[in-house]
Amino acid sequence: MYANFNWDVFFTLLKKKQIVPVIGSDLILIKTGKDISLKLTEHITNQLAKNLKLEFNNLSLSQFISKYQNSTMVKSLIKHIYNEINIEDIDFNPLRKLAEITDFDTFLTLNFDGFFEDTLKNIRNQQNIHVVNMSLESDRNNTVKGIEDALVFNIFGSIRSKQFAKTESDFLEYTFSLRNDKYENKLLSEKTKGKSFLFIGNDLPNWIIPTFMRSITNESFENAESIKFIAENEKDTVNNYFQFMNNYQIEYYRSQNNYKSNSLSFIDELYEKWTQYNSKQSPNFYNQSVFINAAPENFSEMTQLYDVLRKKGIEVFYNPMIDKNPYLFSKEVENQIKRSSIFISLISNESLNSEKEYAYHKELNVAKMRHSWFHDSSEDSFIEVFAVGEEEIKSNAIPEFLKTFNLRKFNLDLVVQNVIQKLNTL
Numbered sequence: 001m002y003a004n005f006n007w008d009v010f011f012t013l014l015k016k017k018q019i020v021p022v023i024g025s026d027l028i029l030i031k032t033g034k035d036i037s038l039k040l041t042e043h044i045t046n047q048l049a050k051n052l053k054l055e056f057n058n059l060s061l062s063q064f065i066s067k068y069q070n071s072t073m074v075k076s077l078i079k080h081i082y083n084e085i086n087i088e089d090i091d092f093n094p095l096r097k098l099a100e101i102t103d104f105d106t107f108l109t110l111n112f113d114g115f116f117e118d119t120l121k122n123i124r125n126q127q128n129i130h131v132v133n134m135s136l137e138s139d140r141n142n143t144v145k146g147i148e149d150a151l152v153f154n155i156f157g158s159i160r161s162k163q164f165a166k167t168e169s170d171f172l173e174y175t176f177s178l179r180n181d182k183y184e185n186k187l188l189s190e191k192t193k194g195k196s197f198l199f200i201g202n203d204l205p206n207w208i209i210p211t212f213m214r215s216i217t218n219e220s221f222e223n224a225e226s227i228k229f230i231a232e233n234e235k236d237t238v239n240n241y242f243q244f245m246n247n248y249q250i251e252y253y254r255s256q257n258n259y260k261s262n263s264l265s266f267i268d269e270l271y272e273k274w275t276q277y278n279s280k281q282s283p284n285f286y287n288q289s290v291f292i293n294a295a296p297e298n299f300s301e302m303t304q305l306y307d308v309l310r311k312k313g314i315e316v317f318y319n320p321m322i323d324k325n326p327y328l329f330s331k332e333v334e335n336q337i338k339r340s341s342i343f344i345s346l347i348s349n350e351s352l353n354s355e356k357e358y359a360y361h362k363e364l365n366v367a368k369m370r371h372s373w374f375h376d377s378s379e380d381s382f383i384e385v386f387a388v389g390e391e392e393i394k395s396n397a398i399p400e401f402l403k404t405f406n407l408r409k410f411n412l413d414l415v416v417q418n419v420i421q422k423l424n425t426l
Contacts, residue, residue, distance in 0.1 A: 005253045010229060011277055014103045018195050019229070021098060022155075022216070023109040023116055026201030026233050026263045029091040037091055040113055041203070047081045048074055062205070066167045075166060082113065082159055088372045092119055094264055096373075097271040098200075099123040106191045107152045108216065110204065112164040117152045122373055124150060125335050133158040134184055136177050153188055155216075168205050175208065178215045189218060196227040201263035203232075206241035221248045229253070231266035288423055289315040291340040293367065295351030295360040298388045299323050301410055302346060308416050314423070319359050329359040334366050341382060342422055343367045345402070346410060348388045352397040368401050384418065386410040 013019050028040040038046070041061040048064060049056040052072050059067065068074045092115070098104065099120045109116050117131045127149035134155050156174045157164030165174050178185055197217060204212060210221070217226060231253040255265035290309060294302035299322060309316045317336040321328040337343060345364060351357050367383055385402050388410045398407070408414070 005229075006251055007273060009227065010251070011273070013196055013227070014101075014274075015277075017103055017105055019104065019198050020106050020108060020192050020195050021104055021198045021200060022202070023095075023098070023107065023111065024199070024201035024232065024263070025111050025203040027094045027098075027267070028111055028113060028115055029094075030085065031089045031091055039203070040085075040111070040115075043085075044078060044081050048077055051077060051081070060203075060205075062165075062167050062171065066169070069167070078166070079159060087369070090115060092373055094267045095119040096123060097267050101271065101274050103274070105150050106195075107150070108155050108188075108192075108197075109152060110155055110202070112154070112157060112159045114154070114158055114160050117154075119373075120150060120152060122338065122370070125338050131158075132184055132187065133161040133164075134174065134177075134188075135161070135163055136173060151187075151191055153184075153191075168208065171204060171208055172211075175212050175215050192216070193218075194226065196229065198229040198231070200231050200266060201233065202230070209241060210244055224248070227251055231263050233262050289317060289336070289340045290342045290344060290419055290423075291337050291363075292316065292318040293337075293343060293345040293360065293363045294318065294322060295346075295348070295354070295357045296323050296326055297350040297354075298346045298348055301388050301412075304412055305344070305415055308412065309419060312416070312420070314419065319363065321359065326356055326360065327358045329362040333359075333363065337363060337366045338370055342419055343383045344415065344419070345383065345385045346388050347385060347398065347402065347407075349397060352399075364399070364402075381405065384415075384422075386415060 010019070025039055025041050029037040030040055030043045031037050032043065045059065045061045045064050046056065048054070048061075052068070052074060054064075054068055054072070056064070065074055065078075095116050096119055098107075098116075100123055102124075107116065107120070114131075117129070121129050129150045129152065130148045131152045131154065134153060135157055154161075154164075155178075156171065165171050178188070197213075199213075202209065213228065214221065217224070217228070219225065227249075229251045253262060253266045255262050255269075292302050292305060302318060302322070306316050306318060317333075317340065319329070319333050321330075345367070351360055371381055371383055383405060385405045385407050386409065387407055
């Protein structure tokens, strides 16, 4: 069953955009300690058991909910536990690598969390991306308008919408509903027709996987024309699922190093091969550019820095409405921050303590999000912080996030020297 994975066939189809990734829960990881990660579903199950003082017994989330849903308020606590997760604790690396592979333009996710769609929007911020939350009832809000660069289908719904699958019975109902004559199903069929599927990190119950695959691919196992590529973590090879799947032509990936983590190993190898496979290589995500984050109180320092950097041939951006409307924050500004090589934040007591500086603080939040998303270290981050004034370095108003960086007093020559040195290393 575990013959060598056929990378040649895979990349031939990939370059023609003929492969649709189906993303399972094995890829959504929460860091719970040093070098220790749990799947999101395992983390939520642990927290439910802890909060409700119930036995965990190594049950999956869906099994745990099914067992206790009639005697507790277990379902109502899921969103509460989900909302308490810190974005800094999420390992976005496997999702980020998938999002960067631009030969994928249609994605199916079996997860309810929405983390992959966030990653895709963050990585491909100049693309038009639409998310379709599948549901048991037709949802008019799912209508796609215009031409999309990428589509994400949340096959079992989303925790951010009205409903999502929580139990094995729900998985079956959602799978069965794919046969309904709904707009979402027609769109899904249109976007996946004739394409092959890549199942990564699938953690559905074994008994439902063949039924789900049959519904998604819309073809029988016996007469299948499309290829099913499967990279999932090691399962019991004597169970009924494996005995059934072993009868059909399916491309299975098995890691040479860690077969218990096939899904993550596959993404690492796929990403490495993809960057090598492209003759032009994948384009650098970041521009060689600088974004200056400043409030109207520091407009003078900001314009001085802007002028000097521009004269040295460096591309520089800032919010053009900084001195006119401190409340205005545009999508263009957000994209410039996400794609800049260096983000320079000028802080002062006035800007830090003023609630009216909406755009200034919004810019900081976008930079913080990107810093967390890509796990920058404070010593090697794209963020640089400079204090305008004598007292700011010790100010209590400085956010805890900024205190983790090397805060220096603003000096024009020092800042310019620092920017040039940093750009030369990129």
